[in-house]
Amino acid sequence: MDMTSLFALGERVGDKLAARGETIAVAESSTGGLISAALLSRAGASVYYLGGAVVYTRRAFRLLTTLTADDTVGMRSSSAPYAQLLAQHQRTRFRATWGLAETGAAGPAGNPYGDPAGHSCLSVDGPVTRDRVLRTGQADRAANMLSFALAALALLEQAIDDAPAGPAR
Numbered sequence: 001m002d003m004t005s006l007f008a009l010g011e012r013v014g015d016k017l018a019a020r021g022e023t024i025a026v027a028e029s030s031t032g033g034l035i036s037a038a039l040l041s042r043a044g045a046s047v048y049y050l051g052g053a054v055v056y057t058r059r060a061f062r063l064l065t066t067l068t069a070d071d072t073v074g075m076r077s078s079s080a081p082y083a084q085l086l087a088q089h090q091r092t093r094f095r096a097t098w099g100l101a102e103t104g105a106a107g108p109a110g111n112p113y114g115d116p117a118g119h120s121c122l123s124v125d126g127p128v129t130r131d132r133v134l135r136t137g138q139a140d141r142a143a144n145m146l147s148f149a150l151a152a153l154a155l156l157e158q159a160i161d162d163a164p165a166g167p168a169r
Contacts, residue, residue, distance in 0.1 A: 001150055003117055005072040010038025016160050017048035017098075021151050022126075024156070025094035026052030027065070027086040029077070030106040030120060031038045034149035053084065055103075078103050078115050080131055083123035090127045098126035098159070102152045108139040117141075120148040122155050127163040 017024060026049075028035045036052040039045060053064040060069040061067065067089055075081040083101045091099025104120030111119070118136035123129075134151050136144055 001145060003146070006034065006146060006149055007041040009150060009157070010035075011039070011042040013153055013157050013160065014039055014042035014045055014048060016157065018042075018044065020097075020160070020165060022097035022160075023048050023050050023094070024098045024100060025050045025090035027053065027055050027090045027092045027097040027099070027101040028149075028152070029054065029056050029102060030104040031102050031145050031149045031152065032056070032106075034145055035100065035102060035152050038149060038153060050096050052090070066093060072114070076113050078105055078111050078113055078119060078121060080123070080133060083121040084125065084129075084131060087123040088124035096126075098124060098156065099155050100124055100152060102148055104134075104144075104148055106144045106148070107141040118144050118147075120137045120144075120151070122148070122152045124156050124159040126159060128159040130159045130162075 027035050033054050055061050083103050086101035087099035100132050101123045105115045107117030110116040117139045120134045122132045136147050
């Protein structure tokens, strides 16, 4: 897969969101903005893309979210509960139909929590929720970033396809 594939998937997901009158807000970490870039690659993205943040550090967490340390008690970054919290937070904060979050370790080394390079937790929150833990087994940072973004958008597309059509939130 390559950037062309990523942007094609982003456009396809954008088409589905626009057709349904639904919106999305994103929080991403180790993808470095690739998820948002893919969703924004479709002309007219402002009808469905409400905003996003690259929450890469603790400082970014403090400045780019309204979450507090109390909200994350008992969880760590690069975990499924943390990804779920971020997806829910973005959906609620932006009053979006969908929230999408990614957090992981792109590489070339693992993270301080013991997760290897190529580890990512993905979460979709909305009319349907979906979660996935991805382990690529690769140390290639750029390839992992791309794999994580593709997997996140595929998870979002699956959730949209599984959700009943209805009025946008």
